[in-house]
Amino acid sequence: MERKNEEEETETGKSELDASQIEYVSYGGEHHLPLxxxxxxxxxxxxxxxxxxxxxxYLWPQLSFLxxxxxxxxxxxxxxxxxxxxxxxxYIAMLVVIKPYRGKGIAxxxxxxxxxxxxxxxxxxxxxxxxxxxxxxxxxxGRLGFIRAKRLFRYYLNGVDAFRLxxxxxxxxxxxxxxxxANKDESYSHNDHIxxxxxxxxxxxx
Amino acid sequence: MADDAAAAVSVPERTSIPSGDDSVWADVxxxxxxxxxxxxxxxLIHGDNFNLFAAxxxxxIMDPKMDSGIVCKYYSIDEAIENGAAPVPISINKTxxxxxxxxxxxxxxxxxxxxxxxHSLAQTVFSCIYLLRPDRTSSHALLHSYCRVxxxxxxxxxxxxxxxxxxxxxxxxxxxxxxxxxxxxxxxxLSLLNAVEETISRQLRACKAPSSRRRVLEDMEPLQTNxxxxxxxxxxxxxxxxxxxxxxxxxxxxxxxxxxxxxxxRKHIATCISELDCIxxxxxxxxxxxxxTSEDGxxxxxxxxxxxxxxxxxxLNCRLSAPTPPRAIKILSWKKLLLVQDGKxxxxxxxxxxxxxxxxxxxxxxxxxxxxxxxxxxxxxxxINMLKILCTNAAWQxxxxxxxxxxxxxxxxxxxxxxxKEFGEVSRIPEDENVCVKIFQHIxxxxxxxxxxxxxxxxxxxxxLELYSPSEYCMxxxxxxxxxIKLSEKTHLKMxxxxxxxxxxxxxxxxxxxxxxxxxxxxxAVLFLxxxxxxxxxxxxxxxxxxxxxxxxxxxNPFNTEQERFIQHFELLQKAxxxxxxxxxxxxxxxxxxRLSTLVxxxxxxxxxRIAKEAKSSFSNDPDKLAxxxxxxxxxxxxxxxxxxxxRVGALDPTLxxxxxxxxxxxxxxxxxxxx
Numbered sequence: 001m002e003r004k005n006e007e008e009e010t011e012t013g014k015s016e017l018d019a020s021q022i023e024y025v026s027y028g029g030e031h032h033l034p035l036x037x038x039x040x041x042x043x044x045x046x047x048x049x050x051x052x053x054x055x056x057x058y059l060w061p062q063l064s065f066l067x068x069x070x071x072x073x074x075x076x077x078x079x080x081x082x083x084x085x086x087x088x089x090x091y092i093a094m095l096v097v098i099k100p101y102r103g104k105g106i107a108x109x110x111x112x113x114x115x116x117x118x119x120x121x122x123x124x125x126x127x128x129x130x131x132x133x134x135x136x137x138x139x140x141x142g143r144l145g146f147i148r149a150k151r152l153f154r155y156y157l158n159g160v161d162a163f164r165l166x167x168x169x170x171x172x173x174x175x176x177x178x179x180x181x182a183n184k185d186e187s188y189s190h191n192d193h194i195x196x197x198x199x200x201x202x203x204x205x206x
Numbered sequence: 207m208a209d210d211a212a213a214a215v216s217v218p219e220r221t222s223i224p225s226g227d228d229s230v231w232a233d234v235x236x237x238x239x240x241x242x243x244x245x246x247x248x249x250l251i252h253g254d255n256f257n258l259f260a261a262x263x264x265x266x267i268m269d270p271k272m273d274s275g276i277v278c279k280y281y282s283i284d285e286a287i288e289n290g291a292a293p294v295p296i297s298i299n300k301t302x303x304x305x306x307x308x309x310x311x312x313x314x315x316x317x318x319x320x321x322x323x324x325h326s327l328a329q330t331v332f333s334c335i336y337l338l339r340p341d342r343t344s345s346h347a348l349l350h351s352y353c354r355v356x357x358x359x360x361x362x363x364x365x366x367x368x369x370x371x372x373x374x375x376x377x378x379x380x381x382x383x384x385x386x387x388x389x390x391x392x393x394x395x396l397s398l399l400n401a402v403e404e405t406i407s408r409q410l411r412a413c414k415a416p417s418s419r420r421r422v423l424e425d426m427e428p429l430q431t432n433x434x435x436x437x438x439x440x441x442x443x444x445x446x447x448x449x450x451x452x453x454x455x456x457x458x459x460x461x462x463x464x465x466x467x468x469x470x471x472r473k474h475i476a477t478c479i480s481e482l483d484c485i486x487x488x489x490x491x492x493x494x495x496x497x498x499t500s501e502d503g504x505x506x507x508x509x510x511x512x513x514x515x516x517x518x519x520x521x522l523n524c525r526l527s528a529p530t531p532p533r534a535i536k537i538l539s540w541k542k543l544l545l546v547q548d549g550k551x552x553x554x555x556x557x558x559x560x561x562x563x564x565x566x567x568x569x570x571x572x573x574x575x576x577x578x579x580x581x582x583x584x585x586x587x588x589x590i591n592m593l594k595i596l597c598t599n600a601a602w603q604x605x606x607x608x609x610x611x612x613x614x615x616x617x618x619x620x621x622x623x624x625x626x627k628e629f630g631e632v633s634r635i636p637e638d639e640n641v642c643v644k645i646f647q648h649i650x651x652x653x654x655x656x657x658x659x660x661x662x663x664x665x666x667x668x669x670x671l672e673l674y675s676p677s678e679y680c681m682x683x684x685x686x687x688x689x690x691i692k693l694s695e696k697t698h699l700k701m702x703x704x705x706x707x708x709x710x711x712x713x714x715x716x717x718x719x720x721x722x723x724x725x726x727x728x729x730x731a732v733l734f735l736x737x738x739x740x741x742x743x744x745x746x747x748x749x750x751x752x753x754x755x756x757x758x759x760x761x762x763n764p765f766n767t768e769q770e771r772f773i774q775h776f777e778l779l780q781k782a783x784x785x786x787x788x789x790x791x792x793x794x795x796x797x798x799x800x801r802l803s804t805l806v807x808x809x810x811x812x813x814x815x816r817i818a819k820e821a822k823s824s825f826s827n828d829p830d831k832l833a834x835x836x837x838x839x840x841x842x843x844x845x846x847x848x849x850x851x852x853x854r855v856g857a858l859d860p861t862l863x864x865x866x867x868x869x870x871x872x873x874x875x876x877x878x879x880x881x882x
Contacts, residue, residue, distance in 0.1 A: 051262050054250070055262050112764065132672065145770070147673075150604075153324070153601040161601065170766050170767060
């Protein structure tokens, strides 16, 4: 499924707006749906029917967030999570912040909240697709630890390529020990574990 | 409920859509309205096979973003034709007719190239109304023959790509969706084309002949009515027709089995390229004789004359071609198209380079019984798969190569086990079987070498595809370094084994000093790899040193560490143990103590320069390799200098920053030192 993000996080944002003035709210129900829809419809070119929104916010309301400034909805993130092959993973479907509010870290905050819920819910990784030309999105997700796992040739209908971005959460016993292949040398060690201290340190940052 | 429905239906008085024999149109808007009133916001009808997930595929009728059935200008092709969208002949004025025909030819070529780049056939080549109704053009020999050749060519291209199975299932390229590709009589397209070409050649000769001879040829009707322009138009048409002819020949030659037609195909392609050159040069003439073209936007026009072609409408096919969305696509501009062609068929790597790679298979094995071994059959299949993958676009190629790694590794292990089973005790092998042993060993080495080659290509493609962010370059170069070391090791061993075999054939020669010296000289292929190894190591250490000395910004991510990113990037390599004993911790150990001061003393870049210089003498007949060695030298030189500058001045000047750009080499970065 495709997702679109036209967020641009430029380093030079207007500093009239204080970050603390933004209120972040978890998706609360039907009354939030028109706000999400109109934001996405207005900013993104991909056509989504109302059912697409319903699919996400009904099944995973805890993963969608809205950002308000003085009662006006200025940004939103819509996600899902589930079993995919043999990993439990989160997926970021839509991320939008309206133009006048870009460059203030709102998108980063929305995404971060969602990813935290995914992590706490047991996700092993998070994934999304972004246009290769969407520098803002690539920078945002890069800062959060996403890598560009694959390039998808002509993924979008307008012919633009996409990157599949993936964030892998640290987890000691994530990787099965290595193959089945008979090997002369027994003493190799592959997927070394993170030292315990580092693991704790990570959680403290959150 | 059913009664309500019957009452709500009304028979329409007049619709723009004609009713068929078995169908009647009914307006159900009132019915839908009352149904909507029955459901409240947030309610959804649930069915056995209709849930929220399925509901996502819903389209909103009359939403221009989603509804590809919305009528733009004409409801159908027939309506478009009735309204004069594709006249035959194009104009009663023969000069205008010729001009417009050339425009159509140019635009079709641009459409074809756009199709090759990945857009759908329906919105490119078959946006041409003339192509959609093959019989309409029969009175216009030029247009008719050209259309036939286009259709036959597209059909041939689709067959070739399908046969090679180098495309994905949902690849737009091969989907025809009921478009009229199978024109009746299209196989005779070449004879038609030849006839037309012959006529125009005679018209060209007639107009160039001195007036005295012209009386003899007077029964030859000229191409068009303006005698001054006759020569120009004839030439413009001829090169276009010839291009088409040779392109079609190239395709049919390449389809011949056992690669028999490849040399012929090569010749046809060479002719195509020279005809393209003529086509390009005809643009001056065509622009000057065209009516009403402005200079603005000439770069983006799809025709040589700059005029809009007649008879094209991309929206007509929307309903015929299932998943094409209502989206306009940009047809490649004429100029870009001609620069793109340069001998690369289908926009992919030349088939020839791919096939030469296959010829690297050890010669000896070919005629031996050992071929019948099931593992060798599997190996053959593995090689064919790899060749197919190498023909595809870089993004797909990298994914597939990554997945292949494990197959190659498993192949090696199976062969090795089979080898040990056959020849367990080396001492008791009769003379005859000794050859078998050598072949097996040679093949094992070759398989390992190929495996590491695939691994190196996998890593390198990541640069081309921009998959690595600058903060990841260090680990990527490090992994490239360890893979290239293994690759050069195996290459070297393989070459030594080959020499060994060569010596054993024929009479034993007395070892002269010269032979010994030759034996110990490092083969050029290995030298080539060695200078790459030096560059990779140099870059790894330089990046690590800059990070260790806090000259490169490394932000901490809230959710994971460098280890997770290492694991992700190299997962497929690690799974296949390529190479063994390599992990994130070995990467860390190798780079923790990197310091600029040490690097200046032991300068990997200087080594790279030295080896590159040595290698150049062995590659004097290979311009491609020489070019690459020069690039390597440039990277090495610039990085060496940058290293010196940073190490001397860096500590004193905190504003000095290093960034890494691909200015001299596609995947070895050059350090650029600037004041921020």
